[in-house]
Amino acid sequence: MKPIYLDNSATTRPHPEVITLMSRVQEENYGNPSSTHAMGMEGEKLLTLARKQVNALFRSEAGRVIFTSGGTEANNLALKGAARRLKKRGRKIITSAIEHSSVLDCCRSLAEEGFELKILPVDSKGQVDLQSLEKELNRETVLLSLIHVSNEIGTVQPLTEAGQLMKKSKAPALFHIDAVQSFGKLPLEVDSWGADLVSASAHKTHGPKGTGCLWLRNGVMLDALIQGGDQEEKLRPGTENCPGIAGFGLAAQIAADRSLGTADKVRRLKEIFLLKLQEEGAAAIVNGPALEEAAPHILNLSFPGIKAEVLLNALSGAGIYVSAGSACHSRHPEPSHVLEAIGLERMRLESALRFSFSILNTEEEALRAAESCAGLIKNLKNFLGS
Ligand SMILES: Cc1ncc(COP(=O)(O)O)c(C=O)c1O
The missing domain is CATH 3.90.1150.10 (Aspartate Aminotransferase, domain 1)
Structure with missing residues (x-):
């Protein structure tokens, strides 16, 4: 059977079209996108197309995509990058009890660096307690990170309401959303949420493993986690995974077409x-x-x-x-x-x-x-x- x-x-399971495209890129378009010759430029073109295809799913004119090795790295870049960048403005970070371990462990590691960590409770359906959020947000808060769809129980969080509370609080905070389980499956309303940073991963939506992205609202500044090159606006240096990124782009395009x-x-x-x-x-x-x-x-x-x-x-x-x-x-x-x-x-x-x-x-x-x-x-x- x-x-x-x-x-x-x-x-x-990756879409067959994604696998075909990735093989073609491996075999034929293997130029380094940073090279200035024709083959390098072809690689650069593939990245530009994929960036457009992936960015389209964030449904906002006000941001752009940085490619990463997946959701875990995107979450680490968002949280550590934002908290360290903003540490002079405040030291408090807030998240919820039902986050993925790549967010929770990252927040705990920031707590070891000296940040104050508040983990919000959820109700029996997994909805984050907005009253607790309202109480916790203050002038010291530099980061709020919430999952859009729980990977374990499927709860959809009230992100618009959370974003409004954050705005009202006047906290100098950035709002990060882990959208790994919703990207390509549910509409992302990054502008209504007031999100500054949003993580996604290709392999959760019929793309390849080892590729993901962080969507950044224009003007948001982060500290990079690694150094060593100009790629991805220096936020994620290193030669890009062109086959993976091209596959991610096509998977995003297919999700958009079939939405x-x-x-x-x-x-x-x-x-x-x-x-x-x-x-x-x-x-x-x-x-x-x-x-x-x-x-x-x-x-x-x-x-x-x-x-x-x-x-x-x-x-x-x-x-x-x-x-x-x-x-x-x-x-x-x-x-x-x-x-x-x-x-x-x-x-x-x-x-x-x-x-x-x-x-x-x-x-x-x-x-x-x-x-x-x-x-x-x-x-x-x-x-x-x-
Ligand atoms: C909600 C959520 N965030 C982050 C991740 C990590 O993504 P990746 O496997 O691309 O590192 C996962 C994977 O299960 C997830 O479900």
């Missing part, structure tokens, strides 16, 4: 999956926001009485690939900090799996995966005598 890939929040109806199609796959699971008698509890409030592609379910790793391995044996917690944490046995932050009790924490869908999944796959999953749960429950 063909495997069913439902781990699209960990990474997505109409894509989110609805993916949401429908999620609904079909959950309905079938329930029809087949599997006792599944949705973690985080209700289906219609969450991002279209992410569904986090607990199966009380069954350990997540056990079901994950059984599913993997049946050719169905899902995740326990976020991909980055899944090799670590500790409970997910996101599920802890939304206050899940131990039984639900230990039995939580994330199913994440993409436009490359089909309804037939959603139905077949639900049937198999329900069957495996029945077998496991019989075996465990529960």
Whole structure:
């Protein structure tokens, strides 16, 4: 039986057109974009096109894109670059309890450098507490970083409201958004949010791994993390990953071209999956926001009485690939900090799996995966005598 890939929040299958383009760039357009001869200029042209394609998804005339090695690097560049640049104006940084580890660990590392770190609580759906945010924002605050869509439970954060609070507070802060899970999937409203910095990653939206970007509002200044060249406005020096960047550009273009109806199609796959699971008698509890409030592609379910790793391995044996917690944490046995932050009790924490869908999944796959999953749960429950 063909495997069913439902781990699209960990990474997505690259579009065939992206792979073809990347191979062509590797084979034919291998000139260094910094070289001044014709082949170098061809490389430069590829970068310019990709920058335009990626920038278009930020839907703003007021910013530009710096290419990085992915979402983790973009988050590090945004947070460390901004905090260090602004440290003379204030020392407080604010983030939320359900951020990706590339934001949380980065903020903790800034705290070790002497910044004051405030981690905002979230409610049972994963929504950041705006009252706490309002209380914490002050003249010392130089950075606010929030995730747009939670990679584990699909919560969509109220970024416009958060941005308005920041403006009202008159904090000398920059507003960073981790949009790695929403880029190419949901509209990004960087101007309505009042965002200054936005991170994205190619491999979450059918592009290649090892490529991402930081969108910067014009006029925003950052300290670079590394030195050594003029590339990417000296903010990310080093010879550019041309095949990866070209692939990222094309993936962004495809996402833009297909935008109409894509989110609805993916949401429908999620609904079909959950309905079938329930029809087949599997006792599944949705973690985080209700289906219609969450991002279209992410569904986090607990199966009380069954350990997540056990079901994950059984599913993997049946050719169905899902995740326990976020991909980055899944090799670590500790409970997910996101599920802890939304206050899940131990039984639900230990039995939580994330199913994440993409436009490359089909309804037939959603139905077949639900049937198999329900069957495996029945077998496991019989075996465990529960
Ligand atoms: C919300 C979020 N931010 C950042 C990252 C890191 O992105 P990358 O894998 O491109 O480093 C991920 C990856 O899972 C993510 O889900």
